[in-house]
Amino acid sequence: MKKGMVIGLFYGLVLLMGTMNYMSCAKKITQEASPITASPPAPPSTPNPPTAPATATAPSPPPQEPPFVAAIKEKIKGKEDLPAEEVFENIKVMKGVKAGNILPIMMEGFNKSLGVRCSHCHARGNWASDDNPKKQVAREMWEMTGKINKELLMSIKNLESAQPAIACATCHRGKAIPKVE
Numbered sequence: 001m002k003k004g005m006v007i008g009l010f011y012g013l014v015l016l017m018g019t020m021n022y023m024s025c026a027k028k029i030t031q032e033a034s035p036i037t038a039s040p041p042a043p044p045s046t047p048n049p050p051t052a053p054a055t056a057t058a059p060s061p062p063p064q065e066p067p068f069v070a071a072i073k074e075k076i077k078g079k080e081d082l083p084a085e086e087v088f089e090n091i092k093v094m095k096g097v098k099a100g101n102i103l104p105i106m107m108e109g110f111n112k113s114l115g116v117r118c119s120h121c122h123a124r125g126n127w128a129s130d131d132n133p134k135k136q137v138a139r140e141m142w143e144m145t146g147k148i149n150k151e152l153l154m155s156i157k158n159l160e161s162a163q164p165a166i167a168c169a170t171c172h173r174g175k176a177i178p179k180v181e
């Protein structure tokens with residue numbers, strides 16, 4: 001395997017692990033939130049929208065993925081194992097990551113870790129475009145995270161874990177702007 005691929009796989013795993021860590025920590029953080037840091041009470045909820053008339057016929061279909069997700073999967077069909085840069089149009093930092101891992105990284109690693117939607121980083125209607133400056137921020141965050149994992153953490157002695165690692169979620173905890181305290 002090429003070095004890039006190994007690193008790519010590692011990143012993908014780290015991102016997913018980070019998400020899971022985040023999910024398991026999220027509850028704790030909410031419980032521990034002090035009155036000062038706690039978010040303001042939610043606005044009064046709007047009454048439930050009127051429910052659609054029940055259809056007496058077919059049972060409800062399985063939950064469907066959004067059309068844009070289906071479209072990306074369709075685009076990479078059969079090419080999931082190729083390096084992302086050979087399948088997508090504008091890959092700069094995720095070179096060597098399998099094309100099939102890009103969508104999971106976007107959905108689990110990015111959307112969930114930062115608590116944002118795809119449009120936080122992407123210009124509407126064009127995934128390859130760099131018109132949204134947050135996309136470049138995310139690229140540099142990706143490299144920063146890699147550097148922390150590959151260089152900085154590795155050089156600290158006497159850590160508990162054999163392979164200490166961080167991910168986007170380690171800092172972001174479901175927020176676009178991480179808290180300082």
Ligand code: HEC
Pocket residue numbers: 068069072087088089090091092093094095102106107110111114116117118119120121122127128134135136138139
């Ligand atoms: C935190 C920012 C961020 C979020 C949120 C995000 N992306 Fe991305 N996305 C990126 C970055 C950065 C790249 C380019 C990676 C690179 O240069 O190697 C990218 C690349 C892509 C590409 C490849 C485009 C191409 O042809 O080059 C697709 C497709 C994509 N994202 C889909 C999505 C989808 C779908 C979502 C929501 C589920 C999403 N992204 C959410 C930052 C983000």
Ligand code: HEC
Pocket residue numbers: 110114121134135137138141142143145166167168169170171172176177178
């Ligand atoms: C070591 C902590 C840390 C890690 C790890 C980290 N970030 Fe960040 N991120 C920050 C900080 C700090 C900011 C700046 C917030 C501000 O503007 O005050 C930020 C800002 C961002 C922004 C801009 C948000 C906005 O709305 O302006 C994006 C996008 C982003 N990070 C994506 C990522 C992604 C994707 C990853 C994982 C690949 C990641 N970050 C990993 C600390 C981190």
